[in-house]
Amino acid sequence: MFLLKLILKNAFRHKLRTWLTVLGITIAILAFGLLRTVISAWYAGVEASSASRLVARNAISIIFTLPLSYEERIRQTDGVRIVSGGNWFGGIYIDEKNFFANFAIEPKTFFDLYPEIILPSEQKAAFIRDRKGFVAGRKLVEKYGWKLGDAVTLRGTIFPGQWDFVLRGVYRGRDKNVDETTFYFQWDYLNEKMKKTYPQRADQIGFFMIGVSRPDIASDVAARIDNEFRNSIAETLTETEKAFQMSWIAMSQAIVTAIQLVSFVVIIIIMAVMANTMAMTARERIGEYAIFKTLGFGAAYIAALIFGESLTISMIGCAFGIAFTFPAAKAFGDALSTFFPIFNVEPKTIYLDIAAALVIGTVAGIFPTWRSIRIKIADGLRRIG
C-alpha cells in the first residue's frame, strides 16, 4: 500500500512532463489501435468465413466464369450438402464514389448456405417472388435512406446497361463480423437479361458457394470437385471460404504489411519517448534511491519504484488511448464505410493495446532501474545538495 502510494506520488511529481508523456502514449495507443482495427477490417471477410463452406471458381482466374451445368454435378459430389451460384456484378449506384458490393445470387439456396445473414421470412418470400427484387444490408439501406418497395437503378460495368431493382428485404448480420453493406439480387434476372443482350455470356456462373456436410471433410470434397472437372473446358479451383477470402487479401498484402509495420513503429517511437522520460526521472532521483538503499531497502524495492512508475504512466496512457479508440474507430468506420464495411474494435486489439503499453512501461524502466541499482550509495548521496 505504501509502495503503491509512493509510486503514484512519484508518477505525478512533474505533472507537465507526466501528462505530456501520457498524452504521447494515448496518441500512440490510439494510432496503434486504429491501425490494428484497419488490419482486422481487412481480414473481416476471412474471420466471417465458415469452415463448412467451399468456393469453386475457374482455375485460371476469378474473372473467368464456369458453366451453369457444373452446379448439378457439384451437387452430386459426395459430401456436398448444398450449392449456390453467384456472380460479382460490379454495378454503380448513381456515382462511382457510392461503392458497395453487389452480387447476383440464387436466393433459394443462398440464405440456407449463409444462416448468419438474417432476413425476415416474408421479405425473403417477397424477394424470391420478384425477379427484379433485391435485398440489402441494414447499413446500406440506412446510408441511402431506402425503404421497402423503393426502386433502385444500378449502372452495370461488367454487365453493361441500366439495371432496375426493387427493394424487397433488409437483412442484418447474426454476428458483428457480418457485412451489412452488401446488395444481393436474383441471378435469374441477370441471366435472363444476358440471354437477350449477350447470349454468349448467359448460363455462366462466377463462383459456386458450396456447403459441405462436415467441416473435417471440406478439403476432400474440394479435391473431389476439382477432380470432377479436370481436363474440362473450365477447370475448377475449389478452396475453403477462408482460403478464398485470403486470396483476395493476398492481392493487397503489401499494404497490410506496411500498416502492420507502421503500427509497430508507432509503439517503438513512444517506447523511446517513455524510456527518455524514465531515464530523466531516475537521473533526478538517483540521490533518493541512494537514501532508500541507505535505509536498508534492497534492489527489488528500487526496481518496484521505477517499474511501478513507468507502468503507471504507460497504463494511464493506455486507458485513455483505448477509451478514445472506440469513438475514433466509429468516426473512421463511418467515413470509410465504402472501403471497410466492418470496422469494429475487436477484443484482440484491446489486448494488443494493453500488451503494447505493458511492453512500453517495462522496456522504459529497464535502463533506469539497472543504473539506479548499480550505483554505489556513497556516489548516489553525493548527487544531493
Added chain:
Amino acid sequence: MQGSAMAQTRSIVEIRNVGKSYRRGSQVVPVLENITFDIAEGEFLALMGPSGSGKSTLLNLLAGIDSVDSGSIVIGGLDITTLSETDLAAWRAVNVGFIFQFYNLIPVLTAFGNVELPLLLTKLTKDERHEHVEIALRAVGLSDRMDHYPNQLSGGQQQRVAIARAIVTDPVILVADEPTGDLDRISAAEILDLMGKLNKDLGKTIIMVTHDARAAEKAHLIRQLDKGIFSDVPS
C-alpha cells in the same frame, strides 16, 4: 528506545587497520590508511579535518554504505566487512540511523511518511508503526508537523524530521554527516542540542563528521583526520 543516561566504557565500534582508496582513471588515490580506533557505547564522537581528509569516507565505512579495501570494522560484535550487500542492507536498517547535511527527506512523503520509511522494513503492524513514528516526532518536537511535506518545513525542522527518522528504529549507532552544514546558527544550535539530548538522555552512540568547531564542542571526543590518518592523540 534505550534509556541509558551515561556513556558506557564498552566498545561498540572496533575499527582495525582500515584502508580505503579510490580510483581516479588509472590513478589510485589513498583516502584512509591503517586506521585503528574504538568507539565506546554511548559515545558522542566528532570527526574533524579538512576537505579530502577522509572523514566522510570513514563515516560511510562505519555506517556500512561503503566497503573497506583492508581491515575490519566490528560493530556490536559483528564484523560488517564480511557481510554481503543484502545482509549489509538488512544490518543497516536495524543498527544505523543516518543524519545527512541536506536532510535527504523524500519530498513526496509527509514528515510522518518519511519517519515511517525505515519501519517498513520491520515486522511492525501499521498501528505499531504509527505509535513509533509519533514517539520519534514527539522526541524531536515536531508532533504538530506530522502532515507537513518537507517543502512546508524550515531547514531546522527538516533536519529534526531526519533525526526522528534516524532514531525511530532505535539503532545501535547514529551517524551524522555535517548535520548543521546547511543550517543557520540558531537552527544549528537547536539540532546540536537535540543530538546532545539523544546522546545524554537516550544513550545513543553518535558519530558526527563536521567542519564546525562549535558543533564539535558538543561531542565528548574530537578526532582529527588529515590525509587519511589521525593527526591527533586521543586523550
